[in-house]
Amino acid sequence: MNALPKREEIDKKYKWHLEDIYSSDDEWERDFKRLKDMVPAMEKYKGRLNSADSLYNALKLRDEISQLAERLFTYARMRRDEDNANTKYQALADRAMSLIIEIQSALSFIVPEILAIPADEVYGYMIEEPNLELYRHYIDDIMRQKAHVLSASEERILAQAGEMAEAADIIFTMINDADIKFPSIKDENGNEVELTKGRYMQFMESQDRRVRKDAFEALYDTYGKLKNTLSATLSSNVKKDIFFSRVRKYPSSLAASLDDDNVPTSVYDGLIKAIHDNMDLMYRYVKLRKKMLGVDELHMYDLYVPLVPDIKVKVSYEEAIDKVLEGLRPLGQEYISLLEHGFKNGWIDAYENQGKTSGAYSWGCYGVHPFVLLNFQGTLDDIFTIAHEMGHSLHTHYSFSAQPYIYAEYRIFVAEVASTLNEALLMDHMLKTTDQRSMKLYLINHYLEQFRGTVYRQTMFAEFEKIVHDKAETGESLTPDMMSSIYHNLNEKYYGPNIVVDDRIDLEWSRIPHFYSSFYVYKYATGFSAATALSQQILSEGKTAVDRYINFLKSGGSDYPIELLKKAGVDMTTPKPVEAALKVFAGLLDQMESMI
Template structure:
């Protein structure tokens, strides 16, 4: 009888392959103790309420106290979130996460008067405070960013109400997360070796790369059969999330949710519209690539589940986790010994939660908090894709490491807009490393295929997601009901426009929106595409040994939020207000598509 491979339970995972959360808190009791300490600190802040205009010292003390409390809250929240993500079916972890979310909302409500009161200080007086008190000067950009929000910050009472309701506003996202990671039960399917394996998010990605079309088809149909059972529930959760975005934007005086989201990082909306326009004007390259895939795979019909299997057949490269660590270090050597030494720290000191287990959050991410090491969640599979995932998330983690070790707390984080640039720069560096390392045409073909698929999945696919996201926000703002039928109809047509006539627009793909967690992130997805394009330019600068390219890149990693994101990127050498970086990215895609065809 064929052995059925099941995912291990959390307590069955070797400790060495789990992250060490004791660098945040020793245990749950320490996290609870930290919450009590935060409550004690709040009284120190409240005594300044109504007095911020009296002196620069009062303003300074409140800023410092608030930032200290925020750092404490981040430690508590990140600890609870990572504990929950490692095992979402653990009731104790769920209870801690819920308690912490409520606690953070309660504290935020108590501190909500601070921003309105600072913004009520006349600009002349605020400038005088900063001029006469040198201790305030390190917070000048912090105050500048706050001033940009002046027209969108409400009264103290209204801000307190919104802050107190934050955990309620997060309900749709939480419900989606629990459904997606815990409650959905996936069937057992056959892999290419005939083994019975349990379908999961991680296993699904692996099965779609199978060279056996029947394996891909089975995984695709079985996965969507599960999601389609709950598509009305997913429509309700996504609709609820969109309504929160639109409601928040409206009461803060923004014209729409997109403007509200992008204003947080001072990103002009032209960056978004330029992306959508450039991608749509280059859909011919995607159609060409999709048609090539159909021809080389020798398929009478190319389906959506055929878009992820390597065109060149089974991968000539595979990596155990141990082998992947060595390869990652070699690929990232171009960033210098200091960078690689910190990568080694991550491997040696359990910064990474490696393998998939029952109840573990799907996908991969990098997280952390100022004052601790970064943390990485993986769901490891022994393939090239997971090597790319490793270097991708390592890019995030090293970005966090360099930022927190070079910036004070108030600038010790970075905008989402620049976050994906660090991760995808690493991906681009790995691609070039592999192309340079191997002379074997089959390996080169496979790596080029991987790059083309990565570009397709990031620049094209994420922009497709962005168009869907814009559609549902506009529809809700116009009073249209976001039903499962309505969203599926639009998504199916959008998908067909992107991939063209060469691929069968399988009916299941209309439901893809049900399983995309990023639609709950409020205009996040477009930044994957802009980030990949910018990363292409930065990586090319380093691999072609452009003068000071590496130094400028490392300075970007160290900048945190000490300047506006667009300014940080300009210093690194990429002006993202223009379309040049997008055009360069499509030129690279076409160049490597030509190389791929020539090698074939």
Template sequence: MVAKEIQERKDIPNEYKWDLESMYESVDAWNEDYKKCVKLSKEFEEFRGKVVNSSENLLNTLKKRDELYRLVENLYVYTHMKLDEDTRLGSSQELSGKGLSLYVEVEEKTSFLIPEILTLNEDKLNTYMDEQKELKLYKHYLDDILRMREHILSAREESILAQMGEVANSPQKIYSMLNNADLKFPVIKDENGKDVEITQGNFIPLMESKNREVRKTAFESLYETYKNYKNTFAATLNGELKSHIFNANLRNFSSSREASLSENNIPLTVYDNLINAIHNNLDIMYKYMDIRKRALNLDELHMYDLYVPIVKDVDFDIPYEQGVEIVKKALSPLKDEYLKGINEGFNSRWIDIYENRGKRSGAYSSGSYDSNPYILLNYHETLDNVFTIAHEMGHSMHSYFSKKHQPYIYGDYSIFVAEVASTTNECILLDYMLNNVTDKNERLYLLNHYLESFRTTVFRQTMFAEFEQLIHEHLEKGEAITADYLCETYKKLNELYYGPDVVIDEEIAMEWARIPHFYYNYYVFQYSTGFSAAVSFSEKILNEGGAAVDNYLNYLKSGSSDYPINVLRKAGVDMTTEEPVNNAMKLFKRLVDEFDALI
């Protein structure tokens, strides 16, 4: 099947859509679990005031908590994926709202748990573990709670905060509805002179067009549309930032950044080292931009020229099925255990492949502890989309192995390590393609793609991270967040990161409004750190094999059974040092130099 035109979902065959029915075969089945969950959440309140009265009470409370969250996770994950199939559907919006409300209710009903655990001292906890051997399963979970002792509030205050959860989520929800469902972009002419409506899904493919006028028109049309709503987007982002700062202040953190990173026990120096390392290597980015300008034979390199492949006359038109086969062959160094998992994924309808009207933009991996991992794509037949398959399958295999080898309490993994598995797959895929290409232009094209991965995943995401830090700090100083401030700050960062050989068009100042990750509370820096760790892992896997592959698989199987920094360190990558980022920059320099020599 070739998906060229944007279709209604009902017109796409089921084989190209994910199988959510394996979670809930009907809304009635979902409602049955909903009722069960409501009942369980009420029953959980019976533990209030009694959690640490005895070792038996503590164990029973933790078991009941697992049962409750395992169920509400199924309910919530299903509704968010169902909504993402077509965000226009009122029935899906209603179900999603119901699922979110229930999750917030469960948070409120269980909010007394952590404050009560915090009344335990270490000696008492050790005594309880001696009395109840099953409590040893929860040791890391309990240690992590005690680590956060000074940032946990009273049971009453935690209850109030939990009840505020849905309100705090409002800016992100409003943004999503505006950005994905309500915002309409103009119709322009594509390179064949045909009318094409700009969408979130086809914007980057349009920016990759060889026809510069198509790129320019798409770029200006999209950001002009955002500009028409700039004050609304600024207001939603302002609301999101204020909720981050409110939470940090209430929990006695010195900043919202510290509050966010503390959740995974990530030192602030990891964030600072990343930005410093990238600033120290911007000259390599400037050289790459100079090469791009020369290779495209342009008097001026504009922001709408950054996605078009530099190498002319090389087309990778890759149907989805062919893309899958490429990914499977590339990942063969990861051994049979890994390959068995990805084959299950490709053959068992884990993936929602093509764009349809109303579908959430972008790509992600999702799922609950009890479900299959699921992947949302908006597949277009480009090389970049093949890498998206590998990327999201990396996430899904991380989930697959974590759930298979860890109990529920540790069956998920932290955000900090989440992007490592996905990007390792991309690095291995690129190495495979570079090793199997003989044509000089195709090699140049692939090198260009690898360099673009560095530009977009390391440099650009670090720029996003710096923007996120600056706007939070601006608000924390008592300054106002306005659309003009956001545009000015964002444009200045583009000037810094892209250098003197790029014309920083006025339209790019609105790009912040297009980035949903600014609602994720210091998420984006982890793309850059994750890419750096992935470079280290992929080089070890490809150059050493054997034990390096085993170490990597052990990382995938670790879930959240230890702090993310420790999980990576055990597998051979220490993110508390500058070494992984600096190694990635050395590779980037080698690639730039090779590209410059061949172009």
């Protein structure tokens, strides 16, 4: 096998141009010194935000400091990502992060001081100083949450308790990532192989059913030995959520969590209901999976094995780009021109090299175009990865170009919409232009699995979180047996009568890291649903829907996520976007059923 190339051996045309952020490391050093000199200037505003002039100047300086800090850190970190063994950029990234922590401390007085000013006085400042109008949404958002902010001394106590409050997550992480050890199983060739979390999914996708079953049982038997400890960590995390929600005077921990995005709890509940109303589609998919695998009984360890053997597609980077451009043409010529510009002008770092950070991401800093890190191998999945990450990048580009710094960042609630929409359009294009039966079946299976994993499974996770929080809020004790029973019942509800819900799956709750970032996973399901619904509008309506969508991309964080999506054409306070997405799921099922 060929060794990975060194960084300097990669052709320049396949590397990103971080010189667009800083032309040299010396320029970075000059800005680092300039930023350190700027930070002490914030001190003169501390305790003095009680006038229109001082409030505006403090916010303006804060934005300048934050913007420069992000620029420094983004450059240093992406240079480090090129080759993590490069000690020079390890040091630059560490220095930038240390300075950011110092800056966060220096800026921490701003929000409490704004909240201490009577609301009518703050809004009066906007009349006195018209430049403050820029910050209206920012101030609105602070004032909206004022009822849940405590006195300065109480807030200090809560801040001091913050590290202690993370204990459950930290302990779970140590158990799950460091201490837990799995047994060995025999692979397809009869070789003894140690089971790891990384290898687990490879085993679950094995065409050898014995391997899948052995991996499934070995994994959950191992977690089963720790079920009392892991139920204690998860229960402690739930109690933490309840404590903070009650201290901050929220009606529930769910309401407290969603309030940061100003999302009503009805959106969360509505997602669950919409999925419940369409369980028949998942039952059809499970039945189809059972038929295609040709098994008498479908088990939980049969859910991940591909229904269609992997299609060995090998494409060049240039061919992958062409396929992405063709697939995204429904977004209009302006969007395509921006994509082409990005492909040709150093936005992307395409190929793997020694020491390079794995995976893929889109990132950037205000005032400069976004960047994409890839590790391109020429597979079918790599084509979708390019579409996905460039979706993020075009969202960032439009947002940075149209919004002032204060509103340039978009919320997590909408972050996956632009990337997933690109994948949906590319998938639609490939299905329409593929004549080969095996390829079409492979693509449909790939898309069906996205629906199962992102819409149904994440909603099931979200429902589990809601149930256990509700029970704890009414004083019930979260024992391992109770949580396993809840989880078993949910699997029966979500997968239906055509599968054996093996008892071992009851323990899956014990290994899900996202349960320690409470009420987060529902955003995967809502984002995927919104993106799918918007992609259908773009394909059916054309320019009108595209214009709405591009305006959404330009909106950044200038309004609340629900409002931004309404303007784009989907109202997440209703079941319609989820139902529209599930119509696509139903159509894919129809196609696959007709082909076998």
